[in-house]
Amino acid sequence: VSKKVGGSIVRNRVKRLIRECFRLNSDRLKSGFDLIYIARTTSKDRSYVDIENSLLDLLGKANLFVK
DSSP, X not given: OOTTSOSHHHHXXXXXXXXXXXXXXXXXXXXXXOOOOOOXXXXXXXXXXXXXXXXXXXXXXXXXXXX
């Protein structure tokens, strides 16, 4: 999360939300991939549900879910 997102408190909150989304959904993902998440500046105002929906949508588009 870059400094453009906000101060350290905001950046750490966004990082925690992204980590938690990944942790709760990691069992549904294919293994063997390295994933890099880049948080946009609009993510600082988003709730956990918004970030989780965005993350799941991206992973679905990348076809990374186990069938």
